[in-house]
Each structure stands twice: as structure tokens, then as C-alpha cells.
Amino acid sequence: MKTRLLIFTLSIFLGVAARAELKWEQNTIELHPSAGDKTAVAHFKYQNVGTIPVHFKSVKASCGCTTTQSQKEVVNPSEKGEIVATFTIGDRTGQQLKTVTVQTDDPNPTQAMTILTLKADITPALEIKPPVVYWQNGEEPKPKKISVKAAKEFPAKEITIKSNQNFESKVEPGKAGEWTIEVTPKDTSHPIGTALQIQTDYPKEAPKSFYLNVVVTTPPGLPPAVRPNVANTPAPKTATPPASPAGGVER
Known part of the structure; x- marks a missing residue:
């Protein structure tokens, strides 16, 4: 035991x-x-x-x-x-x-x-403010500005931006490592969106690229300028059917 x-x-x-x-x-x-x-x-x-x-x-x-x-x-x-x-x-x-x-x-x-x-x-290599730019349908296609700033660890000297068929863009240099991008839509009559490529020159062996989103969007509810004026809209006319011959059948 x-x-x-x-x-x-x-x-x-x-x-x-x-x-x-x-x-x-x-x-x-x-x-x-x-x-x-x-x-x-x-x-x-x-x-x-x-x-x-x-x-x-x-x-x-x-x-x-x-x-x-x-x-x-x-x-x-x-x-x-x-x-x-x-x-x-x-x-x-x-x-x-x-x-x-x-x-x-x-x-x-x-x-x-x-x-x-x-x-x-x-840390983002490029600080892009704002990262997305909006226009509303029917808004005047005025240019909007975006500020771009390179981080200290990312010594880019130049940037370029590629326009496309719907948006025009240009780059204005500022202080070292800082730029202003100006974007203008060619047409705001219909919704459209795209990403514009921002190309840097750093690093030399494989330069990095970034993207700026630009959008023409439909607002939540039509703006007053294009909303139909229901009060002044004439009532639709009602068509009067032709009279049928007496005692006969319309053919």
C-alpha cells in the first residue's frame, strides 16, 4: 500500500x-x-x-x-x-x-x-492638407489650394503633379520642403472623382509617389439654385379624348 x-x-x-x-x-x-x-x-x-x-x-x-x-x-x-x-x-x-x-x-x-x-x-513622408478636395455639382469651378510639406527624414527637393482630362493642376514652390498645389475642375456639372499623382524626387533610386483625391460630388439634396420651383410650375394639361360617334364604336 x-x-x-x-x-x-x-x-x-x-x-x-x-x-x-x-x-x-x-x-x-x-x-x-x-x-x-x-x-x-x-x-x-x-x-x-x-x-x-x-x-x-x-x-x-x-x-x-x-x-x-x-x-x-x-x-x-x-x-x-x-x-x-x-x-x-x-x-x-x-x-x-x-x-x-x-x-x-x-x-x-x-x-x-x-x-x-x-x-x-x-510618420508620413509628405503631409498633404487637405488630403481630399471637394466641389459640389453646379459649383463654380474655382481652383482650390492644397499645402504639401515633406518630413525632415524625407528631403525631397521637387514635386510634380499630373493633371488629367477632368482636372487641371499646378505646383507652386514655397520654403524648402514645402509646396502649394492648385487644382481646378474643368466641369462640375456631374459627379466625378479621381486621384492625382504627386511625384517626388526622393529617394533617387526609386522616387516615391503619393496621391491627392479630388472629387465633384452631389450634395445631400439639390441646392436651391437648381431645385424646381413647384409653386410656379404650371399644372400639366390633361388631354381630352375625342368624342365617339353616337351609337357607334370607335375604331
Whole structure:
């Protein structure tokens, strides 16, 4: 009886002692890439503080713009390592949040899956104000001005803007790294919208381009100038049907 109790107690002790556990230094990393950076890279470091090896089953990013790389597939007790998450910035600006889901063979479900979060606050290379310009249907097609300012980390010296068949545009240089764009619609009689391309000269090997949205839109309800005056609109005339011959049938 004592032997059985000893074996049972020992098995419980070994079950508790034999555990796998990855301890992460940080589950969330905040990055502040410069305006000219192409990628933002986060290093999620870990250590196996358990007593048995940990096997990675999968490491998946939340989107195709983020790639992941793990140094090893098996992490032995006391070993350290890291998972590297690389976020491709592209044309994205502002707050970006990407996640990496790590799945291990830890028998404890609360330890088997870990969500790593990469936060990137991306300074726009060009500050475009306003980013969208509107005209209403029937509005006089007057030019509207847009201010453009390059970030310190994005030393563009010149920008150009491409007009199209519906909008005319031109660039007026100001202080270093600052410009004013003037856009004029050719016609505001019907709704239309497009994105005008702003081309920079930086970086030299692959100059970046940006877009300004310009829209002629229908307002919510016709403006008074074009709303029909119902009070003064004559009533439609009612046609009088021709009389049928007496006692006959109209053919």
C-alpha cells in the first residue's frame, strides 16, 4: 500500500516538475520608423524557463505585409531565442497594428498559444492638407489650394503633379520642403472623382509617389439654385379624348 502511494505521489511530482514554458520579454513592441524607412523590424525575445523542450508548431503573421522568422524549431530548457517580425511599410502611414500568432506543443493550452503585437507609428513622408478636395455639382469651378510639406527624414527637393482630362493642376514652390498645389475642375456639372499623382524626387533610386483625391460630388439634396420651383410650375394639361360617334364604336 505504501509503495503504491509513493509511486502515485512521485508521478504527480514529476508531472508538475516536467513542464515546458516560454517566457517572453515583451508581447508588444512599439516602433517609430522614419519617413524614408522601407521596413519596421521587431525582435520578440524569449527563454524556455521550463524543464522540457518546447517545439514550435506554427508562427503566423496577421497579414502578407509582415514576415516572420524563428531561429530554431526546438527550444531546450534554459535556451534563449527570438522571433523576428518584419513589417513592410509601403505607402502606409499613421498607426499600424500587426500580430504574430505563435503556437507551441505546450500541453497547457494557456501557454501553448501566444499573440505577439507589433505597433508601428509611421510618420508620413509628405503631409498633404487637405488630403481630399471637394466641389459640389453646379459649383463654380474655382481652383482650390492644397499645402504639401515633406518630413525632415524625407528631403525631397521637387514635386510634380499630373493633371488629367477632368482636372487641371499646378505646383507652386514655397520654403524648402514645402509646396502649394492648385487644382481646378474643368466641369462640375456631374459627379466625378479621381486621384492625382504627386511625384517626388526622393529617394533617387526609386522616387516615391503619393496621391491627392479630388472629387465633384452631389450634395445631400439639390441646392436651391437648381431645385424646381413647384409653386410656379404650371399644372400639366390633361388631354381630352375625342368624342365617339353616337351609337357607334370607335375604331
